[in-house]
Amino acid sequence: MDINTIRGLTTLLLLIAFIGLTIRVYSSRQKPRFDEAAQLPFADEEAHRQTMAQTIAEQGRKTGAEGAHKEKQA
Secondary structure (H helix, E strand, C coil): CCCHHHHHHHHHHHHHHHHHHHHHHHHHHHHHHHHHHCCHHHHHHHHHHHHHHHHHHHHHHHHHHHHHHHHCCC
């Protein structure tokens, strides 16, 4: 078995793997799973907005409390 036979078998193996993965990806059974995965970035966006709103509200309360504390000292 020389190096060219090994290269040929490796190429054949990779070609079979590529064809198998391509068939799996474009299979109609996978469509619902891929559709759900495609929506994940948008689902996280709403959670991010809520977290940011809570953070801003907490910072506003802290700033308001610090301002009131400074006014009492003056």
